[in-house]
Amino acid sequence: MTERYYFIVALYIYMKITFSSLFIYLFYSILLYCYLLNSTLHASYLVYSENFTGQNGKGVYGPSPTIDLSNVSWDLNYSSAILSASDDYVKVVNEVLEFQDTDGIVSFESPFLDTTGYTNFFVEFELNESGDLEGTDFIEVLYTNDGGTTYSPVGSRTGNFSDDNISDTFMVYIDGGNSIGLKIEAISNADGEYLRVDDVSIKSETLNGATFEVNASNLSDFTGDFEIYQGEFYLADQIEFDLNLTLSKSFITLYEEDFSGKDGLGITGVSSDFTGVDWNVSAPQTLSDQNDYLKVIDLNGDELFEFRDLGGSTGSWISADINISNHESLRIISSLSEAGIMESTDFMEVEYSLDQGFTYSNLKTQMGDFSTYDLNESINNGDNLIIRIKAKNSADDEKHRFDDLIVQGLGASIIGERNGGESEFSGSIELNRPVLLNVAEGGKVTLSGDVSGEDDATKNGSGIVALTNPSSTYSGNMIIKEGKLEIGQGVTLSGSVSGSGNQKSVIGGGGMVANTVIGSAEGEVDFISPGLGLASSMNSLSFLNQAISKNDNDTPLDTSDDASASIGSFTVTTVGLNDGGVFDWEIKDFAGTTPGSDWDLLSFTNLSLGSTGSKFTINILPIKSIDGTAGAPDNLGSLWAQSGKSFKFLDGPDDGAGINWGDWSPDSVNDLFHFQTDEFSYYSDFYYNDWNVSYINGDFYLNFTAVPEPSTYFMTASLFLLPTVRMVGRHKERSLYNN
Numbered sequence: 001m002t003e004r005y006y007f008i009v010a011l012y013i014y015m016k017i018t019f020s021s022l023f024i025y026l027f028y029s030i031l032l033y034c035y036l037l038n039s040t041l042h043a044s045y046l047v048y049s050e051n052f053t054g055q056n057g058k059g060v061y062g063p064s065p066t067i068d069l070s071n072v073s074w075d076l077n078y079s080s081a082i083l084s085a086s087d088d089y090v091k092v093v094n095e096v097l098e099f100q101d102t103d104g105i106v107s108f109e110s111p112f113l114d115t116t117g118y119t120n121f122f123v124e125f126e127l128n129e130s131g132d133l134e135g136t137d138f139i140e141v142l143y144t145n146d147g148g149t150t151y152s153p154v155g156s157r158t159g160n161f162s163d164d165n166i167s168d169t170f171m172v173y174i175d176g177g178n179s180i181g182l183k184i185e186a187i188s189n190a191d192g193e194y195l196r197v198d199d200v201s202i203k204s205e206t207l208n209g210a211t212f213e214v215n216a217s218n219l220s221d222f223t224g225d226f227e228i229y230q231g232e233f234y235l236a237d238q239i240e241f242d243l244n245l246t247l248s249k250s251f252i253t254l255y256e257e258d259f260s261g262k263d264g265l266g267i268t269g270v271s272s273d274f275t276g277v278d279w280n281v282s283a284p285q286t287l288s289d290q291n292d293y294l295k296v297i298d299l300n301g302d303e304l305f306e307f308r309d310l311g312g313s314t315g316s317w318i319s320a321d322i323n324i325s326n327h328e329s330l331r332i333i334s335s336l337s338e339a340g341i342m343e344s345t346d347f348m349e350v351e352y353s354l355d356q357g358f359t360y361s362n363l364k365t366q367m368g369d370f371s372t373y374d375l376n377e378s379i380n381n382g383d384n385l386i387i388r389i390k391a392k393n394s395a396d397d398e399k400h401r402f403d404d405l406i407v408q409g410l411g412a413s414i415i416g417e418r419n420g421g422e423s424e425f426s427g428s429i430e431l432n433r434p435v436l437l438n439v440a441e442g443g444k445v446t447l448s449g450d451v452s453g454e455d456d457a458t459k460n461g462s463g464i465v466a467l468t469n470p471s472s473t474y475s476g477n478m479i480i481k482e483g484k485l486e487i488g489q490g491v492t493l494s495g496s497v498s499g500s501g502n503q504k505s506v507i508g509g510g511g512m513v514a515n516t517v518i519g520s521a522e523g524e525v526d527f528i529s530p531g532l533g534l535a536s537s538m539n540s541l542s543f544l545n546q547a548i549s550k551n552d553n554d555t556p557l558d559t560s561d562d563a564s565a566s567i568g569s570f571t572v573t574t575v576g577l578n579d580g581g582v583f584d585w586e587i588k589d590f591a592g593t594t595p596g597s598d599w600d601l602l603s604f605t606n607l608s609l610g611s612t613g614s615k616f617t618i619n620i621l622p623i624k625s626i627d628g629t630a631g632a633p634d635n636l637g638s639l640w641a642q643s644g645k646s647f648k649f650l651d652g653p654d655d656g657a658g659i660n661w662g663d664w665s666p667d668s669v670n671d672l673f674h675f676q677t678d679e680f681s682y683y684s685d686f687y688y689n690d691w692n693v694s695y696i697n698g699d700f701y702l703n704f705t706a707v708p709e710p711s712t713y714f715m716t717a718s719l720f721l722l723p724t725v726r727m728v729g730r731h732k733e734r735s736l737y738n739n
Contacts, residue, residue, distance in 0.1 A: 013477040018103075044203035045212075046221035047180070048113050050074060051199050052092045059091025060106075060109025073111050079106040087191060099139070099186040099195040108184040112147060113202065115160040115180050116208025117231055122173045123182065125155050125200045130164035131193040139186040139195045143172070143202075145177030154182075160330050167198070176204075181634035207231040208250065209411055212237055213418070218396060225427075229517045230411030234438075235445070237421025244427040244449070247413055247435050249329070255385075255407040256321045259296045259303040266295025266305070270492055278320035280644070286311025291396055304403035307348075319387040319405070321356065327409030328381050328434055334389075336366060336373040340397035348400045349390045350375060354382035372534045414438050416445045418528070420463065424448055431476060439463030439483060444550045447472075454495075459485045462503070462538040466551050467491050467511075478513075480505035484534060486509035487570070499525040504541045506534070512571040519610065520580025527582045535584035535621050544582065545681045546630045563588045563628035569596025574606040577672070579614035585649055585702070588625040591635035595648045603651040606658040610725045616704065618649075620691065622683045632683045639686045643706035650700035659698070666695040 036081065050073070052058075060067040060076055062083030069075060083089065088101045090108070097108060115121070127139055140156035155170045174180070182201055186195045206227040214222070215236040222243055229250035235241055257279065265273050269287035274280065281294045292309045301304075307315055324330055337350055351360040363377050379385070385407065391400035411724050413435045420442035431453030441446045443463035451472040457480040460463050467474075467482070470490030471625045477495040478485055482503035483703055484717035487493060489510035497516040498503040500523070507516055508529035517524045520541075529535045533551030537543040551566035567586055577583075585600050592598025610658060611615060624631035636642070652658060664672055675691040690705040 043441055044205055044223055047115060047200060048202040049203050052097055055092040061089035061091055075109045077107040081106045090433045101190045101191045102188050105185050105187050110182040111178050112179045112572035116178045117208055118204035119176045119208040120145045120205040122203060123170055123202055123351035124171050126167040126169050126198045128162060128167040128196050129194060133159050133193050135159045137188050137193055143174050144176055144181045148178060148181055149662050150335050151183055165328045168471040173554060189698045207233055214241055216713040218502055228413055230413050232414040235420050236424035240424045240426055242426045247433050249433040250412060251408040252411055253406055253408055254324055257405045259305055260294045263298045263303050265354045268293035280318045282316040284310055284313030284315050286313045304401050307400040309396050310393050314390055314392045322407055324385045324409060326412050330379045332379055332407055333379055334375045335403045336375055337401045338370060339399045342398055343370045346393045349386045352379055353386045357386045360388055367650040369711045377533055378505055410508040417443050417450055431457060436460050437465045444540045459483055483676055487513060498523045504538055508570055510568045516574035516580035517578055518570055519578025524578060528585055529584040530570035530602055532565040535586055544676045546621050551628050563623055564621055566628045567600055569601045571603040575604045576608040577616045578610040582617045582619055584619050584621060585632050586621045586623050588623050589634040599647050601651055606661040607652060611665050612663040615674045617674045620680045622680050636684055640706045645704045646701045649702050652698040654698045657697035669695055
């Protein structure tokens with residue numbers, strides 16, 4: 001345990017004695033102040049607090065004694081005290097717990113607190129005294145993490161330990177557990193000798209498996225930075241969390257076998273014993289005596305598993321079925337070794353199965369003489385795991401061994417929101433482990449603080465995650481399972497962005513990503529949507545109907561719509577437009593001249609196009625410039641007169657050198673695209689429109705053409721046919737007349 005208080009006091013005394021120079025003294029005083037400031041701003045979540053507010057008179061006092069602990073959560077044990085007068089007591093005075101003339105130990109006992117899912121605890125409290133105390137007078141704080149069976153000391157004071165009524169503040173780390181309780185023991189042996197305690201708290205620096213939602217009532221329970229190993233950390237609607245978060249790797253041991261106490265268990269050529277073990281072996285028929293075996297042995301006091309003289313055949317050790325569900329970054333660790341003179345065909349092999357042993361994947365094979373090998377290999381995620389370790393050898397002095405088999409993984413780590421509200425993480429977030437960014441349907445979470453780190457982040461839920469801080473240095477890969485990942489203006493993601501699963505995934509915003517592919521195949525993002533907010537319905541992958549929401553002008557916790565925010569210029573350095581992909585293309589001014597402001601623009605350096613037969617959809621979505629809602633764009637005028645209008649929607653380098661045309665060419669590229677115009681036709685009340693794509697010097701344009709409706713074609717054709725009909729009629733008349 002670390003008791004920084006002692007260090008601070010010692011440093012202060014040393015400074016006063018050592019530094020006679022006023023300048024030097026002031027310099028080191030500033031350093032000490034900075035240290036004290038840092039010490040008091042520890043990253044923490046308040047697990048328990050007792051400041052005795054509103055509890056004056058609660059406690060016990062003589063001579064009966066009389067006790068009043070109504071409406072408090074703590075208890076007192078005064079069985080060893082002698083409270084013979086009314087001023088012999090342990091009670092709250094001026095909202096501080098005070099001990100006077102107890103003539104025996106009295107214990108304050110906190111409730112036992114469920115601390116499951118948290119770790120890295122410390123205790124803070126204040127002690128003070130007044131009066132002429134002797135060495136037998138003391139106050140001590142203790143804690144328990146085993147339900148009160150044993151207590152460990154946190155800090156204590158005896159006699160006159162400070163100037164009267166000047167508090168000593170303690171901050172002491174303690175061991176964690178699933179339950180923590182505090183006890184404060186004190187004894188005062190005379191009238192006028194006071195011992196006091198106040199501001200008692202237990203705090204945790206780290207979430208380690210719990211599910212927690214920050215809301216208006218508990219937001220103030222957080223001070224300083226906070227760390228997450230694993231667990232779920234959500235923000236309620238309209239909550240801004242302005243403290244820094246660090247997500248760190250802390251591996252959990254899911255399985256361990258060190259063979260302790262299992263000497264002799266296994267199988268030999270003459271017997272077998274598997275008493276009390278959860279593993280099994282598969283032995284060859286070549287075992288002939290007690291020296292041919294697959295069993296646990298004791299080697300110089302270390303118990304391990306050994307394969308010996310398998311007669312040139314292969315034997316296997318097989319683990320129990322290990323539950324690895326809801327864990328990731330899984331690893332298998334073990335110490336492998338061999339003894340004797342191995343042939344080149346002898347081997348030791350580690351395999352694993354994720355399907356109850358139907359198929360196995362090879363993890364490591366060691367051939368011939370390899371002496372020792374420390375295995376530490378990653379494996380795929382799954383729900384269940386079986387490990388199989390195989391060996392082949394053929395002589396009494398040929399032995400393969402393994403020990404300390406461990407399976408480790410990271411528990412799921414989730415941050416975001418879960419109820420469809422709007423919330424903001426305005427402090428920095430450091431991603432040193434994989435994380436799930438969760439936002440429920442209709443929700444939006446803005447990460448406005450600096451985001452850093454390099455581990456993968458997965459977007460989950462149909463809401464929006466928005467990264468808006470241009471100072472972010474995050475370099476990991478983003479996976480979108482569902483919903484929109486929104487990259488704010490000035491923000492650059494250097495990693496790749498991919499899609500996963502069968503829910504609708506969307507990438508967009510006003511910033512830049514290094515690379516992504518828009519399409520419907522595995523690993524591809526389904527939709528691209530420059531600008532802020534959602535442009536089309538998230539109900540299904542097949543839904544293209546307009547559904548605008550969350551285009552809030554880059555303002556966290558703002559639910560208004562804004563056309564200038566909904567339209568955007570988004571950049572993907574290397575982008576692919578593949579079969580099944582969709583571009584939600586919004587336009588607010590039909591007579592506009594500025595791509596990225598009047599209509600959506602996607603910029604690229606490198607572009608690849610889908611193969612022959614692919615269809616990439618341009619979903620043409622009009623919005624009203626006045627409020628950003630769905631509706632007719634400005635300056636539609638007479639759309640008949642607007643025929644031939646062009647809009648640059650893909651902006652590439654002027655020479656087009658970065659375009660991989662594949663099966664397409666500038667002349668045929670229009671055949672790659674399919675145009676969804678239902679929303680445009682409805683809001684413009686003009687159903688006679690046709691669209692196509694053309695290519696000019698590295699850029700791609702959407703071209704609008706007004707076309708007559710079918711009945712117009714029919715009427716026009718009828719006019720052309722009328723003379724012919726008349727001529728035929730006249731010919732018939734002449735024929736009849738002649739006959």
